[in-house]
Amino acid sequence: MTGQLECRQGDIARQSDMDAVVNAANAELRPGGGVAGALHRMAGPELEQACRPLAPIVPGQAVLTEAFGxxxxxxxxxxxxxxxxxxxxxxxLAACYRNALELAERHGLASVAFPALSAGAFGYPLEEAARIALATVRETxxxxxxxxxxxxxxxxxGSTQVFQRILDQTL
Structure with a gap:
């Protein structure tokens, strides 16, 4: 596998050393709670405007916008x-990670920060979501x-520990 893979506890909206952050978006790409709310608040209203023509998206799909603020x-x-x-x-869920990485590659991005997609309001069990996420990233x-x-x-x-444990098991 090429590329470094790491887990850390923190705020997805404050990853200043990463080329791109991944938004756990809703179908309409609107501000919401959780990750989407945090990213939209920090990015400013331009992010929502940039998202409008790209919506709606379907499960597994990934789209790219500027990061604004x-x-x-x-x-x-x-x-x-x-x-x-x-x-x-x-x-x-695997398609989300795969499509996001392939999109990043096509745009020449060297670093990407992901949240635990679907593991919050969308109800995906954390352990299973972490296994799928890490396996898909390693594969892609x-x-x-x-x-x-x-x-x-x-x-x-707690979430950080789950991801780190699964990452350590698969090294």
């Missing part, structure tokens, strides 16, 4: 599956040689 070049917006509603959940990175670093940014210590 965020300390990054771009935001990659991914719509994760709602657990128990959007099926097949695992394939759709060899096809994205320009990406040097992928960071998972988790909001709380």
């Amino acid at each position: 965020l300390p990054n070049r771009y935001v990659i917006h991914c719509l994760g599956p709602v657990y128990g509603r959007d099926t097949p959940e695992a394939e759709l 990175l060899p096809r994205c040689p320009g990406i040097e670093k992928v960071r998972f940014v988790l909001f709380d210590a």
Whole structure:
């Protein structure tokens, strides 16, 4: 695998050393709660305006906008599956990570920060979401040689520990 993979606790909207951050978006790419709310608040109203012509998106899809007031070049917006509603959940969740990395590669980005897609309001069990996320990123990175670093940014210590444990198990 090329590229460095890491997990850390923090605020996805404050990853100033990353080329792009990934938004756990809703289908309409509107501000919301959680990650989407934090990124939209920090980016400013221009982000919502840039998203309008790209919406709606479907589960597994990834689209890219400028980052505006965020300390990054771009935001990659991914719509994760709602657990128990959007099926097949695992394939759709994996598609989010794969499509985001491939989009980053096409745009010449060297670093991407992900939240735990679908593991919040969309109800995906954290452990299963972490396994899918880490496995998909490991699988996809060899096809994205320009990406040097992928960071998972988790909001709380418990989520960070789950991601780190699974990452350590798969090294």
